[in-house]
Amino acid sequence: MEKRYVAIWFxxxxxxxxxxxxxxxxxxxxxxxxxxxxxMVITAVNLHAQKLLIxxxxxxxxxxxxxxxxxxxxxxxxxxxxxxxxxxxWCIRFTPFVAIDTPDGIILDATGCSHLWxxxxxxxxxxxxxxQSNGYQAKAAMAASIGxxxxxxxxxxxxxxxxxxxxxxxxxxxxxxxxxxxxxxxRLHNLGLNLIKDVVPLPSTSLRRRFGALILQRLNxxxxxxxxxxxxxxPIEPYQVxxxxxxPVARIEGIEMxxxxxxxxxxxxxxxxxxxxxxxxxxxxxxxSHTVEISISTSxxxxxxxxxxxxxxxKWSTFEPDLGIELFVLEATQVEDYTPAQEGFWKESAxxxxxxxxxxxxxxxxxxxxxxxxxxxxxxxxLPERSFKKAASLSEQPITEWKINxxxxxxxxxxxxxxxxxxxxxxxxxxxxxYKGKLHKVxxxxxxxxxxxxxxxxxxEHRDYYAVEDEQGCRYWLFRAGHYDQEKKTDWFMHxxxx
Amino acid sequence: xxxxxxxxxxxxxxxxxxxGFKPASNDVTDWVGLExxxxxxxxxxFPKGAIHEFFCTGPETIAASTGFITCLLSxxxxxxxxxxxxxxxxxxxxxxxxxxxxxxxKVLFINVxxxxxxxxxxxxxxxxxxIAAVIGHIDAISFTESRxxxxxxxxxxxxxxxxxxxxxxxxxxxxxxxxxxPAPGKTEDNLPGLGFPTWFVQLxxxxxxxxxxxxxxxxxxxxxxxxxxxxxxxxxxxxV
Numbered sequence: 246m247e248k249r250y251v252a253i254w255f256x257x258x259x260x261x262x263x264x265x266x267x268x269x270x271x272x273x274x275x276x277x278x279x280x281x282x283x284x285m286v287i288t289a290v291n292l293h294a295q296k297l298l299i300x301x302x303x304x305x306x307x308x309x310x311x312x313x314x315x316x317x318x319x320x321x322x323x324x325x326x327x328x329x330x331x332x333x334x335w336c337i338r339f340t341p342f343v344a345i346d347t348p349d350g351i352i353l354d355a356t357g358c359s360h361l362w363x364x365x366x367x368x369x370x371x372x373x374x375x376x377q378s379n380g381y382q383a384k385a386a387m388a389a390s391i392g393x394x395x396x397x398x399x400x401x402x403x404x405x406x407x408x409x410x411x412x413x414x415x416x417x418x419x420x421x422x423x424x425x426x427x428x429x430x431x432r433l434h435n436l437g438l439n440l441i442k443d444v445v446p447l448p449s450t451s452l453r454r455r456f457g458a459l460i461l462q463r464l465n466x467x468x469x470x471x472x473x474x475x476x477x478x479x480p481i482e483p484y485q486v487x488x489x490x491x492x493p494v495a496r497i498e499g500i501e502m503x504x505x506x507x508x509x510x511x512x513x514x515x516x517x518x519x520x521x522x523x524x525x526x527x528x529x530x531x532x533x534s535h536t537v538e539i540s541i542s543t544s545x546x547x548x549x550x551x552x553x554x555x556x557x558x559x560k561w562s563t564f565e566p567d568l569g570i571e572l573f574v575l576e577a578t579q580v581e582d583y584t585p586a587q588e589g590f591w592k593e594s595a596x597x598x599x600x601x602x603x604x605x606x607x608x609x610x611x612x613x614x615x616x617x618x619x620x621x622x623x624x625x626x627x628l629p630e631r632s633f634k635k636a637a638s639l640s641e642q643p644i645t646e647w648k649i650n651x652x653x654x655x656x657x658x659x660x661x662x663x664x665x666x667x668x669x670x671x672x673x674x675x676x677x678x679x680y681k682g683k684l685h686k687v688x689x690x691x692x693x694x695x696x697x698x699x700x701x702x703x704x705x706e707h708r709d710y711y712a713v714e715d716e717q718g719c720r721y722w723l724f725r726a727g728h729y730d731q732e733k734k735t736d737w738f739m740h741x742x743x744x
Numbered sequence: 745x746x747x748x749x750x751x752x753x754x755x756x757x758x759x760x761x762x763x764g765f766k767p768a769s770n771d772v773t774d775w776v777g778l779e780x781x782x783x784x785x786x787x788x789x790f791p792k793g794a795i796h797e798f799f800c801t802g803p804e805t806i807a808a809s810t811g812f813i814t815c816l817l818s819x820x821x822x823x824x825x826x827x828x829x830x831x832x833x834x835x836x837x838x839x840x841x842x843x844x845x846x847x848x849x850k851v852l853f854i855n856v857x858x859x860x861x862x863x864x865x866x867x868x869x870x871x872x873x874x875i876a877a878v879i880g881h882i883d884a885i886s887f888t889e890s891r892x893x894x895x896x897x898x899x900x901x902x903x904x905x906x907x908x909x910x911x912x913x914x915x916x917x918x919x920x921x922x923x924x925x926p927a928p929g930k931t932e933d934n935l936p937g938l939g940f941p942t943w944f945v946q947l948x949x950x951x952x953x954x955x956x957x958x959x960x961x962x963x964x965x966x967x968x969x970x971x972x973x974x975x976x977x978x979x980x981x982x983x984v
Contacts (some may be wrong), residue, residue, distance in 0.1 A: 601874040602826055602852075608868055609854065613861050619853045621838040633838045636849070643849050647842040652938075655807045655814075657837035689929065691937045712938055718928035719804040720938060741837060742803045744811020744844070744926075744941045744962075 247408065251353040251369060252394035253336075253376070253385045258325050258349055260291035263318065265380045274312060278305045279320035288320045292382070325349065332381070334480045339372060344475035350398070352391055352475050359387075369404045391475065392467035396422030408469075415467060416442035423463045429456050441467070484522070484577035486510045493532045493569025500529070500566060500573075504557055505550075507575035512548040521546025521583030527557055529570035539564050541611070544639060545603045546583040552604045559611040603639065623647045627696050629657060629740070651694060652712060654722045654741030661724070661738035668737070670729050674711040678723065680739050685715040693725075712743060720744075760786050760952055778820070780969055786952035790820060793901035794919040795893050799948070800909045806881070808943050809924045810836065811844060812960070813879060813905050815967045818845030823876040823903065828869045830854045830862050831881040845965060859884050866904070867892055873900040881907045890916035921949040927959055930970065942970060 255261070259277055264270050274294035278285040285305035294315065299308045309315050329345045336343045342354035359368035369387050376383040386397035389408040393415055397406055400418045415422070418441050420433045433456075438444050444452070445468075449461055465471035486507045494500060504527060515521060523546055528538040541556040606618055620636040622643045632648070668675035674690035692711035698704065706727030714720045720743035726736045775782050782788050798809040817823045827850060829836060834855055838848035854865050859882065866880045870893055885906065894917045897904055906918065923946040929939030946957040959970040 599826075599874050601872055605868060605872040605875075606852075609865055612864060613854070613856050617855050619834070619855065620849065620851070621853065622849055623839065629837065629839075633848070647839050647848060649839075649843045653840040653843065654837055655810045655840045656803055656835050657840075659834065689936070689938055714929060714938055717804075718926045718942070718944075720807075720926060720929070720941075742807035743938075744807050744814075744840075744943075 246356060248389060249355045249357075249359065249365070249387055250389070250391050250394040251339075251355045251372065251385055251387045252346070252391065252398040253351045253353070253372065253383050254395075254398045255329075255332075255349050255351075255381060255383050257289070257291050257382050258328055259289040259321075261381045262324065262328055264291070270316065273316055274299070274314070275316035275318065276305070276308060277320040278317050279322075285317075287317075330478065332376075333478050336372075337480065339368070342475065342477040344477050346395070350395070352394070354475060354477070355387065365405045373404075390466060390469040391473045392424065392463065393469065395424060396467060412468060416440070416445065420444060423460065423467060425456070425460050425463055429460060432456070484511060484515065484520075484580050486514075486575050488573040490571050490573070493571050495566045495569040497561070500564070500570065501558075503573045504575070505554060507573060508550050508553050508557075511575055511577060512550050512553070515548045515577070515580065515583070519583060520580050521548045522553070522577040523579040523581050525553070525575065525577045527564075528574040528576070529564065529566065530572040530574070531567055532569050532571050533567060535567070537564050537566070537570075540578075542579075542607075543603070544606045544610070545600075546581040547600075547604070547607075548583060549600070549604070552607070556607055556611055559608070606639070626699065628699065629653070629696075630659075631699075631702075652691075652743065654720075655744040656742040657722075658740055661740045664723065664737050664739045666723070666725075666737040668725075672709070674713055675723065675737070678713075678721075678737065678739075680721075685719070685721070687713045688716055689714040696724075710740070757787070763952065775820075778967065778969060781947075781956070781958060784947055784950060784954050784956050786950075790816075791919050792903050793897055795890065795897060795904040795906060795917070796920045796922065797906040797908055797916060797918040799911060799921065799923045800907055802909070805923075805925055806835075806907060806909065808926045809907055809922070811941055811962065812922075812924045812943055812945065813907075814841055814844035814846050815962050817877055819965065819967045825850065825876040826874065827851045827876055828854060828865075828878045830856070830865050830869070830879070832857050832862075835881075844962065863889055867896055870896040870902050870904050871900055873902065875902050877903045877905065879905045879907065881909070883909050883911060884913070885911075885916060886913060887915050887917065890918060894918075919951050920947060920953075922947055930961070 260275065263275070272293070274297055275291055276287045276294050276299060277289040279288050280286075287299065287301050287303045287305055287308060290299050290301060297312045299311060299315070305317055309317075325348055326345075329347070329351060333343045333345050333351050336351060336353060340353045340355050340358045344352045346352045355368065359365045362368040362371055365387055369385050373383055373385050384398050385404060386394050386401055387405045388394040388397055389411055393406065393411055396415060396418050397403070400422045401414060403414070406414050420438060420441060421430055422441060423430075423444070433439075433444065444464065453461055462471060466473045488503050488507055490503070494503065507527070511522075522543065524540065524542040526538055526540040528536055530536055539557060539560040541553070541560070543556070547553065609618060620639065621633040622636045622641065623645050624632055624634045625645050626632050662680070665679040666675040667677050672693060674692055675687055677684060677686045679685070690711055690713045693709035695707055695709050697707045708724040708726055710722060710724045712720060712722055721739060722741035722743065724738050724740055726738065729735050785791060798813070800806045800809055817827070827846065829851055831853070832855065834853060836853065838851065841848045841851065856862055856865060862880060862882050863885070866878060866882065869875060869878045885908070893904060925944045927942040927944040929942045931937055931939035941962045943960050944957070945960050947955045949955060961968050961970050
């Protein structure tokens with residue numbers, strides 16, 4: 246069968262994307278710029294800016310000298326690739342073989358596809374119309390080789406070129422259509438070779454000697470003498486399984502069976518691919534056209550059937566079948582790589598990120614708020630309330646040591662409580678103090694230990710900490726805020742209880 | 745006479761075995777300095793895989809019980825690994841646990857206000873056999889709930905500790921009941937300062953064992969019994 250290719254070209258891909266997000270930019274000239282060698286260089290321009298002769302590669306300052314009202318935005322690296330990927334996945338409606346042609350194009354292998362649209366013209370115009378209605382300016386061309394389609398999309402006029410007329414159509418194109426480096430193009434222009442037809446009659450040996458082997462390959466690909474291959478994208482199939490039922494299911498046993506089968510199917514697939522799910526949704530489509538759903542989340546990637554089943558089971562109460570459910574769908578909305586751990590011969594000491602503990606946390610967070618489950622790691626601060634922080638994950642390791650050179654209380658009040666104290670000035674521990682209405686007589690004391698406020702975080706007075714023991718042998722951690730002062734009363738606080 | 749005592753001891757051991765108290769074969773308990781306490785427990789082993797309850801009266805006694813439990817875990821039972829701590833709010837100061845030989849980063853703190861949620865979390869945690877110990881600040885617990893904990897623990901062999909502040913219900917199925925009160929710290933040669941953490945430890949109830957009370961101290965990474973003070977009679981100095 247005769248090969249047919251479509252090349253799509255997006256001349257203003259990044260700027261079109263921004264125009265879609267900010268419609269107010271539609272009628273103004275704007276550019277993207279990125280720093281390069283100490284100046285801002287334009288990386289993408291929109292149509293209005295291009296009409297003002299502003300092009301990519303220009304320095305932003307020069308462009309603003311041409312047109313002071315020019316708007317400019319920071320370049321987003323990787324944006325065009327991401328957009329191309331998305332558009333390529335969308336293009337799978339036209340052909341199963343879609344490839345990305347960086348930086349600004351997409352190639353479709355349209356062999357045997359266009360008859361479904363009636364004709365090749367209808368096929369190409371449908372592609373362009375649909376893209377333009379979505380807000381992306383695009384040019385497309387269909388030809389018998391990838392090189393030819395690429396060249397005609399960018400430099401030609403007719404969108405569809407037959408194989409017979411292809412060579413004549415190509416010969417009048419400029420040498421830029423050859424897909425060679427800019428330096429080679431410049432040298433061709435310097436030699437007066439401006440069009441393809443100037444290059445074609447030249448002997449291949451001299452072309453190779455002067456411009457390298459690439460130009461010959463490109464020329465052959467353009468004229469269809471050499472086959473070129475594309476690497477089609479393969480979109481990830483969503484992790485979703487469905488179970489339609491002949492009769493509506495309204496009993497818990499039936500729903501449990503459905504869930505069990507779906508989890509087994511999904512876990513079987515994920516196990517093969519080395520994946521595990523983090524969040525999943527189980528949906529039931531009822532016959533009264535309502536949808537009921539329950540969702541779960543796990544603290545680490547899991548494809549353990551019984552564990553996942555148990556997590557769903559804890560939420561049964563919100564899953565109302567009413568008159569019956571006719572379709573069950575289980576979808577893993579968030580999937581991560583899962584590496585099954587090697588089982589040890591004997592258990593030494595269970596680490597926190599072991600599977601059973603992670604599963605325990607999943608079960609707990611099904612009922613209590615996940616924020617209520619905390620783990621703490623040391624921080625390099627002297628102030629006791631800042632000397633630890635909440636860990637972000639189960640596997641996060643401490644970056645500093647826990648400080649144990651000074652005795653610290655086992656219980657620490659979240660907010661220090663004010664107490665009344667009798668203490669000899671200036672730096673002696675209190676003789677007695679009243680805490681929650683009870684008078685404690687201090688028998689022994691240690692201190693003071695001065696801890697300064699960290700002024701770069703918070704302003705405040707320093708604290709002088711004393712560890713004191715009362716007549717019963719109870720040990721407390723008290724502090725005085727700031728120095729003694731003639732004018733104002735000095736505040737004392739209770740901050741903790743020693744073991 | 746000796747034969748009779750032997751027979752009784754043998755029979756007692758058999759009864760203990762029937763009740764589920766097995767003499768631990770891979771016992772790593774370090775009894776150095778604690779020989780007096782050893783005889784208080786059935787089979788002379790600290791019952792692991794059981795629930796122990798601690799009565800408290802206020803923050804001072806909670807602090808003392810917390811210190812004592814962490815000492816038990818790190819020095820006596822040598823339980824290293826994940827520990828779960830269930831309470832209403834964050835009250836434990838994590839860095840202080842390091843001084844008692846427990847790695848604070850291996851402790852998961854679960855802070856829930858409702859008693860029902862605490863009971864649920866504790867039971868789920870006790871069922872998980874990868875955990876070394878579970879400590880719960882649960883004041884109100886009924887006999888049925890404590891029985892559920894006991895059943896969970898018999899399967900998983902996790903050791904559970906319940907800290908109960910001014911409890912109303914005294915009937916539970918816990919294996920031991922303790923009361924820890926802070927005792928005046930002792931320093932060497934009456935040096936100034938607080939000295940080592942010292943507690944007055946009362947073992948109020950222990951199933952198939954002998955209750956008792958001791959004064960104990962946490963000293964250079966070990967739990968020790970404070971010896972009875974020897975009253976030294978100072979020779980009267982004669983003033984010439």
